Amino acid sequence: xxxxxxxxxxxxxxxxxxxxxxxxxxxxxxxxxxxxxxxxxxxxxxxxxxxxxxxxxxxxxxxxxxxxxxxxxxxxxxxxxxxxxxxxxxxxxxxxxxxxxxxxxxxxxxxxxxxxxxxxxxxxxxxxxxxxxxxxxxxxxxxxxxxxxxxxxxxxxxxxxxxxxxxxxxxxxxxxxxxxxxxxxxxxxxxxxxxxxxxxxxxxxxxxxxxxxxxxxxxxxxxxxxxxxxxxxxxxxxxxxxxxxxxxxxxxxxxxxxxxxxxxxxxxxxxxxxxxxxxxxxxxxxxxxxxxxxxxxxxxxxxxxxxxxxxx
Numbered sequence: 001x002x003x004x005x006x007x008x009x010x011x012x013x014x015x016x017x018x019x020x021x022x023x024x025x026x027x028x029x030x031x032x033x034x035x036x037x038x039x040x041x042x043x044x045x046x047x048x049x050x051x052x053x054x055x056x057x058x059x060x061x062x063x064x065x066x067x068x069x070x071x072x073x074x075x076x077x078x079x080x081x082x083x084x085x086x087x088x089x090x091x092x093x094x095x096x097x098x099x100x101x102x103x104x105x106x107x108x109x110x111x112x113x114x115x116x117x118x119x120x121x122x123x124x125x126x127x128x129x130x131x132x133x134x135x136x137x138x139x140x141x142x143x144x145x146x147x148x149x150x151x152x153x154x155x156x157x158x159x160x161x162x163x164x165x166x167x168x169x170x171x172x173x174x175x176x177x178x179x180x181x182x183x184x185x186x187x188x189x190x191x192x193x194x195x196x197x198x199x200x201x202x203x204x205x206x207x208x209x210x211x212x213x214x215x216x217x218x219x220x221x222x223x224x225x226x227x228x229x230x231x232x233x234x235x236x237x238x239x240x241x242x243x244x245x246x247x248x249x250x251x252x253x254x255x256x257x258x259x260x261x262x263x264x265x266x267x268x269x270x271x272x273x274x275x276x277x278x279x280x281x282x283x284x285x286x287x288x289x290x291x292x293x294x295x296x297x298x299x300x301x302x303x304x305x306x307x308x309x310x311x312x
Contacts, residue, residue: 005256005263006226008042008202009035009249012063013078015234017047017054018245021282025059029066031280034273035231036070039264044076044097044228048084064091076137080111085125089132095170096129098122099139102157103146106177109239110141119163126168135170139204143189145180147239154189158196171200173228176215178237179208179244183218190222204228205247206237212247213255220256227252231270232277232285248287250274258295267294 012032016023023031028046035043045067051058060077069075074094079085088096100118101107107115122138129136143157161172174189186203193201203219205212205227216227229252235245253265271293277285 003225003261005220005261006041007249007253007263007265008044008076008226008228009038009040009231010044010204010228010246011035011230011232011234011249013044013047013057014228014246015230015232016281017057018234018236018238019056019281019283022056022058023280025062025066027280028059028063031273031276032063032067034276035270036068036073038270038273039266040073041264042074042076042095044078045093047078047080048088048091049078049080061087061091064088064093079125081121082125082128085129085134089134093134095135095137096125097137097139097173098125098169099141100160101141101146101177102152102160103142103149105148106142106146106239109148115160119160122164123167126164130168136168137171137173137202138164138169139173139175141175141177143174144176144185145178147178147180147237154192157189158192161193161197165197165199169199171202171226172197173202173204175204175228176206178239179206179211181205181215182211183214186215186218187222190219190224194223200226202226202228206235207233207244207247213251216247216252216255220261229253232274232290233287234277234281234285248289251287251289254289254294 032045046060046063047057048060076095076097077088077093079088079096104115107118111118126136145152203224205215229249230246231249233245233248250270253263253267256263271290274290
């Protein structure tokens with residue numbers, strides 16, 4: 001029996017929040033519903049952040065209320081603080097995702113707080129969510145490098161991950177926020193995180209420098225079985241101007257399918273959804289897989305072959 005890979009589709013949140021144009025609420029709901037039919041383990045639907053901070057996701061309450069929930073799919077939402085958690089509870093997510101940066105500079109720039117302030121705030125959320133029986137995953141941004149500080153000490157990633165695990169986190173995600181990771185680094189950090197933590201570890205990769213799939217393969221080789229990805233490679237980071245976004249879900253699924261791993265995701269259905277993304281966000285969106293098709297896609301042979309080789 002093949003090994004199961006859990007794919008967390010993050011484009012409705014991590015992808016759409018980076019788009020310049022506001023995607024209408026009904027279109028967001030239809031997009032999530034289409035993704036739900038593809039077989040994902042998790043879909044990150046939206047973010048309960050301040051509408052002033054992320055106006056593209058100002059309709060979080062309406063989107064969570066409007067989606068059609070498919071049994072077997074866990075619907076998650078990003079929550080920045082206790083106030084966001086209180087809003088999120090009304091939307092009935094199966095899990096919430098918290099976030100802070102391993103880099104001090106990135107945390108201050110992105111969250112307007114020091115790391116210790118963020119850590120204390122997330123521990124408060126974990127405590128209150130625990131009382132409600134609401135599972136919380138914590139994503140550690142810049143775990144593989146910071147656009148301001150450069151290399152990030154592995155010991156700092158481990159320190160924060162352990163503190164959050166001890167505070168009740170149900171899972172930890174190590175994020176390559178601006179696509180600075182390389183395969184050997186991913187292999188090493190994946191190995192030590194799994195060795196140290198007693199909770200599931202997810203790897204969140206970007207394809208900024210073309211190493212997204214190589215890094216995913218390195219994580220898989222180290223034992224990681226949970227990955228974030230975004231259909232069409234949507235997303236990015238405001239601190240990596242012009243960079244491409246998350247690793248493409250369809251290409252990640254296709255790679256694992258080709259290796260004989262079970263993702264539960266129907267890549268043909270997913271490619272149909274990817275084909276709608278340009279209309280959804282109002283700009284060209286594609287991927288190499290969407291253009292070329294899956295590896296066993298067949299084509300009609302040249303017509304002249306039948307004349308030249310009539311008895312073949």
